[in-house]
Amino acid sequence: xxxxxxxxxxxxxxxxxxxxxxxxxxxxxxxxxxxxxxxxxxxxxxxxxxxxxxxxxxxxxxxxxxxxxxxxxxxxxxxxxxxxxxxxxxxxxxxxxxxxxxxxxxxxxxxxxxxxxxxxxxxxxxxxxxxxxxxxxxxxxxxxxxxxxxxxxxxxxxxxxxxxxxxxxxxxxxxxxxxxxxxxxxxxxxxxxxxxxxxxxxxxxxxxxxxxxxxxxxxxxxxxxxxxxxxxxxxxxxxxxxxxxxxxxxxxxxxxxxxxxxxxxxxxxxxxxxxxx
Amino acid sequence: xxxxxxxxxxxxxxxxxxxxxxxxxxxxxxxxxxxxxxxxxxxxxxxxxxxxxxxxxxxxxxxxxxxxxxxxxxxxxxxxxxxxxxxxxxxxxxxxxxxxxxxxxxxxxxxxxxxxxxxxxxxxxxxxxxxxxxxxxxxxxxxxxxxxxxxxxxxxxxxxxxxxxxxxxxxxxxxxxxxxxxxxxxxxxxxxxxxxxxxxxxxxxxxxxxxxxxxxxxxxxxxxxxxxxxxxxxxxxxxxxxxxxxxxxxxxxxxxxxxxxxxxxxxxxxxxxxxxxxxxxxxxxxxxxxxxxxxxxxxxxxxxxxxxxxxxxxxxxxxxxxxxxxxxxxxxxxxxxxxxxxx
Amino acid sequence: xxxxxxxxxxxxxxxxxxxxxxxxxxxxxxxxxxxxxxxxxxxxxxxxxxxxxxxxxxxxxxxxxxxxxxxxxxxxxxxxxxxxxxxxxxxxxxxxxxxxxxxxxxxxxxxxxxxxxxxxxxxxxxxxxxxxxxxxxxxxxxxxxxxxxxxxxxxxxxxxxxxxxxxxxxxxxxxxxxxxxxxxxxxxxxxxxxxxxxxxxxxxxxxxxxxxxxxxxxxxxxxxxxxxxxxxxxxxxxxxxxxxxxxxxxxxxxxxxxxxxxxxxxxxxxxxxxxxxxxxxxxxxxxxxxxxxxxxxx
Numbered sequence: 001x002x003x004x005x006x007x008x009x010x011x012x013x014x015x016x017x018x019x020x021x022x023x024x025x026x027x028x029x030x031x032x033x034x035x036x037x038x039x040x041x042x043x044x045x046x047x048x049x050x051x052x053x054x055x056x057x058x059x060x061x062x063x064x065x066x067x068x069x070x071x072x073x074x075x076x077x078x079x080x081x082x083x084x085x086x087x088x089x090x091x092x093x094x095x096x097x098x099x100x101x102x103x104x105x106x107x108x109x110x111x112x113x114x115x116x117x118x119x120x121x122x123x124x125x126x127x128x129x130x131x132x133x134x135x136x137x138x139x140x141x142x143x144x145x146x147x148x149x150x151x152x153x154x155x156x157x158x159x160x161x162x163x164x165x166x167x168x169x170x171x172x173x174x175x176x177x178x179x180x181x182x183x184x185x186x187x188x189x190x191x192x193x194x195x196x197x198x199x200x201x202x203x204x205x206x207x208x209x210x211x212x213x214x215x216x217x218x219x220x221x222x223x224x225x226x227x228x229x230x231x232x233x234x235x236x237x238x239x240x241x242x243x244x245x246x247x248x249x250x251x252x253x254x255x256x257x258x259x260x261x262x263x264x265x266x267x268x269x270x271x272x273x274x275x276x277x
Numbered sequence: 278x279x280x281x282x283x284x285x286x287x288x289x290x291x292x293x294x295x296x297x298x299x300x301x302x303x304x305x306x307x308x309x310x311x312x313x314x315x316x317x318x319x320x321x322x323x324x325x326x327x328x329x330x331x332x333x334x335x336x337x338x339x340x341x342x343x344x345x346x347x348x349x350x351x352x353x354x355x356x357x358x359x360x361x362x363x364x365x366x367x368x369x370x371x372x373x374x375x376x377x378x379x380x381x382x383x384x385x386x387x388x389x390x391x392x393x394x395x396x397x398x399x400x401x402x403x404x405x406x407x408x409x410x411x412x413x414x415x416x417x418x419x420x421x422x423x424x425x426x427x428x429x430x431x432x433x434x435x436x437x438x439x440x441x442x443x444x445x446x447x448x449x450x451x452x453x454x455x456x457x458x459x460x461x462x463x464x465x466x467x468x469x470x471x472x473x474x475x476x477x478x479x480x481x482x483x484x485x486x487x488x489x490x491x492x493x494x495x496x497x498x499x500x501x502x503x504x505x506x507x508x509x510x511x512x513x514x515x516x517x518x519x520x521x522x523x524x525x526x527x528x529x530x531x532x533x534x535x536x537x538x539x540x541x542x543x544x545x546x547x548x549x550x551x552x553x554x555x556x557x558x559x560x561x562x563x564x565x566x567x568x569x570x571x572x573x574x575x576x577x578x579x580x581x582x583x584x585x586x587x588x589x590x591x592x593x594x595x596x597x598x599x600x601x602x603x604x605x606x607x608x609x610x611x612x613x614x615x616x617x618x619x620x
Numbered sequence: 621x622x623x624x625x626x627x628x629x630x631x632x633x634x635x636x637x638x639x640x641x642x643x644x645x646x647x648x649x650x651x652x653x654x655x656x657x658x659x660x661x662x663x664x665x666x667x668x669x670x671x672x673x674x675x676x677x678x679x680x681x682x683x684x685x686x687x688x689x690x691x692x693x694x695x696x697x698x699x700x701x702x703x704x705x706x707x708x709x710x711x712x713x714x715x716x717x718x719x720x721x722x723x724x725x726x727x728x729x730x731x732x733x734x735x736x737x738x739x740x741x742x743x744x745x746x747x748x749x750x751x752x753x754x755x756x757x758x759x760x761x762x763x764x765x766x767x768x769x770x771x772x773x774x775x776x777x778x779x780x781x782x783x784x785x786x787x788x789x790x791x792x793x794x795x796x797x798x799x800x801x802x803x804x805x806x807x808x809x810x811x812x813x814x815x816x817x818x819x820x821x822x823x824x825x826x827x828x829x830x831x832x833x834x835x836x837x838x839x840x841x842x843x844x845x846x847x848x849x850x851x852x853x854x855x856x857x858x859x860x861x862x863x864x865x866x867x868x869x870x871x872x873x874x875x876x877x878x879x880x881x882x883x884x885x886x887x888x889x890x891x892x893x894x895x896x897x898x899x900x901x902x903x904x905x906x907x908x909x910x911x912x913x914x915x916x917x918x
Contacts, residue, residue, distance in 0.1 A: 052511060053510075054507060054510060054511075074510060074513055074514070074515045075513040075515075077513070078510075078511065078512055078513025078514075079513065081511075082511065083507075083508075083511040085507070085508070090503055090504050090505075091365045091366070091367065091503055092362075092367070092503050092553065092558035093557075093558060094500070094503075094557075094558055094559070095557070097281055098281055098500070098557075098558075098559060101281050102500060102501050102504075102512055103512065105497065105498070105501060105512045105513050105514060106512065106513030108497065110494055111284065111493070111494060111497070111561070112496070112497025112498070112561060113282070113283060113284045113287075113497075113561070114281060114283075119281070122281075158512070309709050310707055310709050310710060311709040311710060311712075311713045330712055330713050330715060333712050333737060334709050334712050334713070337712070337733070337736075337737040338708055338709055338712065338733070338737075453830050453831070460725075464725070464726070465725075471729055471733075472708065472729075472733045474736060587707070588686065588699070588700075588701045588702070588705075588707045588710065589701070589702065589705050590705055590707075
């Protein structure tokens, strides 16, 4: 299976905007859950696009399973890396089953008909994501959360060692946010997949990720375990907002303080009360 | 369609479709301004030429027309399916990317230059229309690639611009043309199914059927292309190559169809929709079934055009528009729950 | 990427090549039919019908076009579609030994198909006077009535020559021939109508144009100095009604000599636009419009 991602001295910038990523280096071992966080424009989605071969680096190397990403053909790469972007409704109304089955494309023959084993993999992916109940529903008739699960099912059916996700929980309610992360964690633990999720939600990311990559927005970056990366001073510096840090058990959580920042006095009192308990 | 398509299911559906097509072709070949009977027609040409009129009419007049209508209908319907997929636009039709004005320009140039290939079998107008259409499509593709990031938008814009520009050129040439030639150009462009030579039909059949089969081999990729460029690449589809093949073949069969019968509208737009409404958007099924239903549709439309105001004939485009419109509305009403993008 | 482009281009060129070269060669020239006199003749145009009857082929004519309304005998012949849209099935059903057609686009397609199916087809061009003589002679040879054809041509030529000589010395009369009133279209100098006009001592009020039937603007109209205005009648209304309407219409351009002298004529276009045996009558009719005094004496 594998699923090792190695990034060495990666530099990338769009034509007129200057470098977004500068000499970025990190490594993701097989079967780890990496969360990529950072302010808007820091290059999170850009990095994701680089990792799935959509963009080419200006300088540096990206290696998937010890081979340069450029050495893979589009089909081969699709057998290594699956991408889940934000959910959407396609122009034509494919059913859920048809959509998830499209994941098998990199493995199909010339006329593109699925074999029995392909169909089985699709079914399993749909079971795992609790979308088996939607087999003949069209994508347009589902809710956002359900649709996102379908796209994740598709990524799972693609049977790749690496799954990249771009903000998989935006536009989802709390229940679905947790549900998706649970799902991804299960895929990682049960199937040994490498999960790379770009996220705005540092709290959830911190709960689920094994490794975190914080892009500073000024070409700076920090990698390490979430506890080491998501520190109050770091967060405040990178995101430019005052935060309130608290603990639930051993895990930290961060609350952005907007209006509350002015009323610091009230917060301090509450923290004391928490500490007593 | 609860489950996904299997090759067996598809084969069954296509076989039934082809059987229906064959029956319709025979039935329509027996309809016309002169009454003929099948047994008399099958009796053969008779001892003297022109002896058995039933045979003469059936084989010389009706069959070629029915076959041509089948070919053109299939080509236009398939082309519509493919273009709607590549452009991710349900309102695309085979002429959207400049083919109509390119063919028109080719025709006008042929007529004005007074070219007469009287020693070749095919009409010179047909060859010029085909060439004009092909060159224009190539031009649109080329220009489309240089505009903006979204290739699809670029193509559409280039198509609109080229159509507008060529239409202006056509209008200019029309205004300075001698009236006689003008009439024949306009008439030709209106779209007509006529009786053609069997060898010409053979060549066209090879081109069109070849193109359709070629498109079938990438039809599963078309499914994925409708999800967008990035999505398709992530699923292992070489979008550049697929789009070139799809576009090239679709443009080719459309150009052949236009060369054979002028600009027949509506078929390429509504047949894909109709078939999609009933059978779903899976292109592995949509493509062959659209070809068959496109054939059936145009054969019936041409038959109506031949007899409804006999002894005169209506251009077949009139019938396709009049029958196509309401037919589509009925389909829409019945299966509207399937359409998500209308909500 | 480039490979694919090349493939597509080759496909297209191949397609073009196929369509042009791959098709079987049809008949190269118009082969004249067999020497035997054809028993069943079908005519696809009214002027051809008139010529056939004029050559005495009454018995052989089995079918004519819908709009062949002269001579009256053509009324009881089978009809095979209009001059504009011949009905090929009806033609075949008439079991023709010889089909006579004109050479413009729609009829050419029908002619080609009939030819391909093995029928004898004679395609003629009759847009100019010279072409008319050739056409009549060809019909004569094809139907074995060569003598009658030559006679007809000779008679018509003589009549034309007489007309021409009658008016060769008179001053040229400026004529404006209107074919469409709505979008003022006139007959230009490279039309057959012009030939007729010039034959009877007239001159087209409009100078040379590219179009055969150009649309002319008001400016051109005011300055053309037409002394006669002739309008082709439409079949929809009676000639006298159209005459009144025309006079009312043209009264707007009071400066034109034609309007001032009330020389506006609405004529039956069949006689002048149908290039057939009655053309001499048509020419005479036009002459009457141009030189009314010459004819009042007779």
